[in-house]
Amino acid sequence: MEIKQIIARRAALELEDGNLVNLGIGLPTLVADYLPDGIDVVFQSENGMTGMGHPILGPHNRNFTNAGGKSITIQPYGACFDTVFSFCLIRGGHVHTSVLGTLEVDQKGNIANYMIPGKYVPGMGGAMDLVSCH
Amino acid sequence: MPKSKLTSLDEFKLLLKDGMTIMVGGNLTDGTPEQLIDAVVDSGVKNLTLINNDGGLPQRGIGKLVANGQVKKLIASHIGLNPIVDELMKKGRLEVELIPIGTLTEQIRAKGAGLGGILTKTGLGTLVQEWALMN
Numbered sequence: 001m002e003i004k005q006i007i008a009r010r011a012a013l014e015l016e017d018g019n020l021v022n023l024g025i026g027l028p029t030l031v032a033d034y035l036p037d038g039i040d041v042v043f044q045s046e047n048g049m050t051g052m053g054h055p056i057l058g059p060h061n062r063n064f065t066n067a068g069g070k071s072i073t074i075q076p077y078g079a080c081f082d083t084v085f086s087f088c089l090i091r092g093g094h095v096h097t098s099v100l101g102t103l104e105v106d107q108k109g110n111i112a113n114y115m116i117p118g119k120y121v122p123g124m125g126g127a128m129d130l131v132s133c134h
Numbered sequence: 135m136p137k138s139k140l141t142s143l144d145e146f147k148l149l150l151k152d153g154m155t156i157m158v159g160g161n162l163t164d165g166t167p168e169q170l171i172d173a174v175v176d177s178g179v180k181n182l183t184l185i186n187n188d189g190g191l192p193q194r195g196i197g198k199l200v201a202n203g204q205v206k207k208l209i210a211s212h213i214g215l216n217p218i219v220d221e222l223m224k225k226g227r228l229e230v231e232l233i234p235i236g237t238l239t240e241q242i243r244a245k246g247a248g249l250g251g252i253l254t255k256t257g258l259g260t261l262v263q264e265w266a267l268m269n
Contacts, residue, residue: 046235047161047187062164062165063164065161065162065164067161068162069161069162069163069164069215082239083161083187083235083239084239084240084243087235087236087239087240090236091236091254091255091256114232115261120214120220121213121214121220121223121230121232122212122213122214122215123188123189123210123211123212123213123214123232124211124212124232124234124235124257124262125188125211125212125234125235126211126234126235126236127234128234128236128256128257128260128262129234129235129236129237129256132236132254132255132256132257132258
């Protein structure tokens with residue numbers, strides 16, 4: 001197993017049955033592949049969807065994409081809404097678990113997420129809202 | 135009989151002016167009206183301020199305007215997927231204001247809804263708080 005899969009599988013152990021879960025772009029999306037037995041969760045895509053399904057292969061579908069721009073499916077129970085409402089779910093504390101990518105983590109769980117000063121400035125996207133409800 | 139919501143591209147182009155601020159929909163170019171972006175590129179208007187979720191992609195969405203040198207300032211939450219934004223920013227040819235996407239969308243909604251502002255915890259204790267005070 002590659003290191004990314006090991007990390008994703010370990011992160012998936014943090015999910016509890018019935019959680020609303022936000023997966024960040026990149027490695028966190030692999031967590032969906034490692035749900036433990038008996039654990040059912042609903043995945044949120046921060047751009048405006050609950051009931052996010054797996055990324056799809058094949059031609060890009062502009063109508064259903066995750067926050068990272070990848071085409072995805074939607075579960076039968078899923079819902080689409082605008083980004084304002086999506087961040088009401090996030091900022092209002094209705095998302096139980098976030099799996100976030102980061103540039104650096106310290107021993108207290110603070111993360112460096114959006115900038116290496118002078119070198120790399122990807123921007124924070126939804127990450128600051130995702131950590132703000134704690 | 136209400137007026138039609140439809141207009142022509144030619145009428146749209148008449149609205150474009152140098153230095154104007156344009157808010158553009160789309161997430162990493164999905165949902166961005168490419169035909170309208172092309173019209174803005176064709177018009178040649180410059181010194182634009184753009185508001186978008188992100189920096190687009192190098193030759194798609196608002197990325198076309200950035201690559202064409204028509205943008206003075208970009209207000210967005212995430213620019214890491216457009217290296218041209220990064221390059222122009224580092225050369226001092228593009229000003230970028232980064233705002234957490236939850237805050238940016240609520241700012242837009244609040245203004246449109248006639249509210250004086252919003253209170254949010256997001257970004258407290260980070261550079262984002264200082265930037266917000268500066269603006």
